[in-house]
Amino acid sequence: MQPRELPRPPRTPIDGEGVAHRSRDALRAAQMYYLQDLTMDAIARELRTSRSTVSRLLSLARQTGLVQISISNPAERAPVLEQQIRRRFGVEAHVVPVADSVSDSEALERVAIQAARTISPLMDSNAIIGVAWGSTLSAVSHHLTRKDIHDSTIVQLNGAGNTQTTGITYASEILRRFGQAYGARVEQFPVPAFFDHAETKRAMWNERSVRRILDLQHRMTVAVFGVGSIDAGIPSHVYSGGYLDEEDLAQLAEDEVVGDVATMFFREDGSHRDILLNQRSTGPDLDRLREVRRRICVVSGETKINGLRGALAAGLATDLILDEASARRLVQLAADDRPGAPARLAGTSRADR
Known part of the structure; x- marks a missing residue:
């Protein structure tokens, strides 16, 4: 019946x-x-x-x-939210339909599935693909589909070690899955996520073994990353994995940080150059990251919305994959922005303004 x-x-x-x-x-x-x-x-x-x-x-x-x-x-049939995000932020948006009743973990899983299937067609031979580690990219890596490309390299975007772990296993598993999916060589970045002193970072960046990885990062053709946020529903790994102590978190609050990409922090307006912790971070310079031709950002959860707005204000993404609730909120906040507000140059410090 x-x-x-x-x-x-x-x-x-x-x-x-x-x-x-x-x-x-x-x-x-x-x-x-x-x-x-x-x-x-x-x-x-x-x-x-x-x-x-x-x-x-x-x-x-x-x-x-x-x-x-x-x-x-196709563009003429693109959902309204995707069109609005494209017009407002100048990024290619992919909105994943997820009901409001779905849990944060299930929403992340669905976004990861669609992100993996969206990313694969964008991968080409002779590419250098930068991959950040984190909760979102870990989920995406489990759903990557096989695509035969040739002479390509997966390079780690930022170090993963802290005072409790080397981070090698966690980061290497994400990179390994990307490498297996695309038949690409994997280059790890065996340095801590943050050095204790900025002077140590400057010295390490002059070492030839480190400069080899930095050179690969500088020649990236694709970057894939999530957005970290202190108050995310599923805590970003950099905030929950023992990478930051109370003094670090207090400094981030003083600097009005809303999020990070590959452990490089920024404010809601996209400025980042005078944030103290960035001087010790092993993530890619955000000005240089903006020069990468294809920059794929994957976000799940409305609680990351402030971090996402900061990343978009900084011009860090060319492609954005996100859940429907986050997309609605992003469009709503953009509409609520005061008309005629003075534009701020992304990447400038508060002292520069």
Whole structure:
């Protein structure tokens, strides 16, 4: 016996009228089904409709060309959020549909699945691919799909050691999965995440063995990273893994830091050059990171929104993969920004302004 249609509450996405609404709903269902591996029953629960309606939406997606071998999302059919983010921030946005009822860990898993499938087509032969370690990239690395590219290198973006661990195992596993997925050589960066003294960093950066890795980083064609945030729902590894002591955290608060990329910190306006802890960090210089042709940022969780805004203000990303709730919040905050507010040059210090 066929299940009867469930009562449909007002203003649910499935209730949209017209071809445009149906196309949007079909794309949403297709992303969940083909990119996140959700069952039709699970999609029906999230969209608050019946399994048969989901089946019809998937059929519509195939009939209209939204689905071929993979999800087709041409600009003219891009979801509104992706278009708004693209216009406002100048990045290629990929929004992952995730219901508000989903837990932080499940949301991260879904974002990681789609991020892995979005990243792979962007990888080419003869590339130098910089990879940061962290909770988000660890999740992404578990879902990478095999792509045969040649003469490419995966290089670690920042050191991972601290006073409790060398960090080699944690970081190397992430890099190994990237290397296996793309048949690339892996180059680790066996230095601490932070030196105790800026003078030590300057001395180490003059060592030939270290300069070899720095040279690879300087020649990167692709960088892949998450955004660290102190108050994230799933704590960023740099803040939860023993890398920062109370004095460090107090200094970050004094410097008005909202987040980091590869253990290089920044403020909400994107400025970073006078943040003291950056002088001891082994992450890539953010001015140099901006010169990398393709910079892929993966974010999951609204609690990282301030860090994400800072990263975008600093111009660190060309491609952004994020969950739907974070995308909505990002667009909302951008709309709430005061019109006519003076522009600030990303990367400048407070003293420079």
